[in-house]
Amino acid sequence: MLQTKPAVLIVAAGRGVRAGGAVPKQYQRIGGRAILARTVEIFMQHEGIGPVLVAIGAEDGPLYDAAVGEHPRLLPPVKGGATRQETVLRGLEALAAEGATHVLVHDGVRPFASAALIGRVIAALEGADAVLPATPVTDTLKRADGDGRVIATVDRGGLFGAQTPQGFRLETLLAAHRGAAAAGLAATDDAAVMEWAGVPVTLVPGEAENVKLTTPADIAAAGRRLRQDGLLILGETRVGTGYDIHPFTDGDTVHLGGVPIPHDRRLAGHSDADVALHALTDALLGALAEGDIGDHFPPSDPQWKGASSDRFLAFAAERVRARGGVIAHLDLAIVAEAPRIGPHRTAMRARIAAICGIGADRVGVKATTNEKLGALGRGEGIAAIATATIRLPYPVDPPGEETP
Known part of the structure; x- marks a missing residue:
């Protein structure tokens, strides 16, 4: 087992323009609560988690305070940067100053990650520097040209969809991010930064339910899911x-x-x-x-x-x-x-x-x-x-x- 409980960095500094709405998508409500509040709650309720830090937009302090509130394990939020990578780097620097040795990095708009998924990532960190939850691609993949015409069928063998929370040895991820920033690398997730740095990434099974809410349709579907879950609980x-x-x-x-x-x-x-x-x-x-x-x-x-x-x-x-x-x-x-x-x-x-x-x-x-x-x-x-x-x-x- 890990000697200390891993910290969590929740990335929630984006503007979410594809989701529309009067506020960034992480502050839009599903089931009567902000998406970000539900995401934070997942980790607040998990016994295997240490301190939790949320990286937020520079102007989002009031929105964050109204949505999330306080918790003994919740650190004061850190202000994010202009890009996701810059935001993660700022969060990692803050967690390193807190003495964290391992970290889970999670998207603020993935409110359905299960306790079992988090547990799998933590368990895999005992023998790896980087852990990625992922689901195998099951749809047939097509490549199209700029006019919307199919030009090829892509072999889906060995292809996976990446999810979060992704788990890392903090000092290794921090070094990789510092190097990526110096090199001007643009990556879409933290596992990609580790791949660029030559660090092996271990896969663990992801979950189909662990969706990232990106569009208005995603948010509406999440609200319907919560209503259905509420009926099941009753x-x-x-x-x-x-x-x-x-x-x-x-x-x-x-x-x-x-x-x-x-x-x-x-x-x-x-x-x-x-x-x-x-x-x-x-x-x-x-x-x-x-x-x-x-x-x-x-x-x-x-x-x-x-x-x-x-x-x-x-x-x-x-x-x-x-x-x-x-x-x-x-x-x-x-x-x-x-x-x-x-x-x-x-x-x-x-x-x-x-x-x-x-x-x-x-x-x-x-x-x-x-x-x-x-x-x-x-x-x-x-x-x-x-x-x-x-x-x-x-x-x-x-x-x-x-x-x-």
Whole structure:
């Protein structure tokens, strides 16, 4: 392993004229944040990285301050030069003064480099002075003349597209850049400067997703990608419904929503006959497509005789968590002529929330009568209807399979 964590130089001094817009492209926003802020964040979150330095345009200080902010490992920005090479040289001189021994140089408008890619570059630096992430060219390449006519097909064998972050032994890259500046060399990336200096460059696999945002179309596509990623993080939303009804029998307490309510009768059932919790349990199990309460707690099993129904609802809530999901909302409607539900609604919401491990603001409880119609209207029992809204992560397709 490297003795010290490599520093990072993020090159963000360009004007990005091809991207258009009122500000340089690195300060344009995708997903509500500046591109440069997202790029910096990649390295701030990586445990294998040391100090981070951003090279910015001479007039971009206010834009940078508004977009990036501060972080303990983020050095004050350095002002770039007239060319990319001059900008990188200034950044390397600043990092050398900080005592850095290795450096990753990254484009400020590549906000999608993964932690795994950064890790590959760092690992390869243990045995190399220069490391370049790259992807093999897969498109057929054509050479055209000035009039747009194809004049040749280019053999793509052994051709790669260069990416960043590129990793280097800092003193070696700094010497190469100083020599290139003296010789007037114009190179498009730092690996090319090392090639010119005769330093071997080691390839590691790049990533197709690690795109450089250059044009308005690139930036628009990046915004769409972030929106899609946001939906994937939220996962799929599922809704389940549950219904239960129990008749009255002799007793003095009704259990509803996990709350005992004094009454001149009780509900008949194998457990405590809490129709509200039973309906909620079925709603959660339905959203999971995992059967119903009778499948998991059959009334034929004597162990559930007289059981408290909070056990059933807690089981269903745990099944959601076991699938990596969350309960977004529970809605309960109780149909009863008596007892009155209103005085107990707050206690029911709190109890249901506690059983499910969610906030009471995610639980709705309502009550209504059956307008004297039918058995419920005659006060012969109580019914409950429940709706559960949950979010589950999207399933990962097994290798070799495709989602239809």
